[in-house]
Amino acid sequence: MARNLGIFLTICGLLLGLSTASDWNILNQKAGKYGFEITLKNYCESWRMNVELHNTRDFDIVPEECVQYIGKYMTSTQYKVDSEMTIDECRVYVSTSCGLQKDGADAWIFDVDDTLLSTVPYYKKNGYGGKKLNSTAFEEWMKQGKATALEHSLKFFNELKGLGVQIILVSSRREFLRSATVDNLVDVGYHGWKTLILRGEEDENMNIQKFKAEVRKQLISSGYRIWGILGDQWSSIQGLPTAKRTFKLPNPLYYVA
Ligand SMILES: *[C@@H]1O[C@H](CO)[C@@H](O)[C@H](O)[C@H]1NC(C)=O
Helix, strand or coil: CHHHHHHHHHHHHHHHCCCCCCCHHHHHHHHCCCCCCCCHHHHHHHHHHHHHCCCCCCCCCCCHHHHHHHHHHHCCHHHHHHHHHHHHHHHHHHHHCCCCCCCCCEEEEECCECCCEECHHHHHHCHHHCCCCCHHHHHHHHHCCCCEECHHHHHHHHHHHHCCCEEEEEEEEEHHHHHHHHHHHHHCCCCCCCEEEEECHHHCCCCHHHHHHHHHHHHHHCCCEEEEEEECCHHHCCCCCCCCEEEECCCCCCCCC
16 A cells, blocks of 8 residues: 555656655645645654554565665664563563463463564665565575564563573574574574474465464363463564464564564
C-alpha cells in the first residue's frame, strides 16, 4: 500500500510537473486523506507502529520514503528503550504470574535473529530493509558469525537461566548455519541454553509460523511447560499451540511469514 502511495505521488508529481515522491508537501496537498497536514516523520512513524500492531503485514521491503526513518530508528536510543521495556514486561510476568515449578520442565522460547542477536549490522550495509532481501548474501553474513548481542535480551536470558528455566532457541535459520550460529551466540556471551532448533531440509517448504508451532507442539508433548516466548516476528508467537504468554520485540526492518 505504501508503495502504491509512492507511485501515486510520483504520478501526481509528474502530472503537475512539480516534483517527485520525495517532495512530501505534495502528499499534504494532493492526498489529503488524513484531513490534516502530516510530515514524512508522522507517516513513517505510523507505518512502523502499524507494522508492530500487525495491521501492516507481508511487506517485502520498507517503503522507500521511510527507509531513512527506519534506519534511524533501528540505531536509536528509542529502539533500545522500546526493547528494554519489552524485557521489563517479561520480567514482571516471570516474577508475578509464572508458577515456575523448578522441576526441569519450565521452559522459555527465544528467537535468535533480532531477539538475541542483532542483524542491524547487515541491514546497515544493505539499505535498511529498502531493498528486497538477498537471502544468499544474508546467509553468507550469518555464516561469518559477526552478529552482535542485544544486551537487554542477554541479561534476561541469564536471569531466566538463574531461575532454572530451560532455555530453548527456535530459529528460522537453516540447519547448515548451526555451527556458525552457536559460535556467534557463544562469542557474544550466550551460553547454557538447553537446545537450539533450526530448520531442517524437511521444514524448508513449510512457512515459518507453522514450523515454529510444530516445534512447540513437540516440546509440549515431550513435557515442557512453555511459560513464554520472546520474538521479534509475529510468526514466532502466533499459531497453536502457543506459550502462556508471548512478548514481541520491535522489528520494522523485515517481515517473516
Ligand atoms: C545475492 O548475493 C549473492 C552473494 O553475495 C550474489 O552473488 C548475487 O549476485 C546477489 N543477487 C542479487 C540478485 O543481487
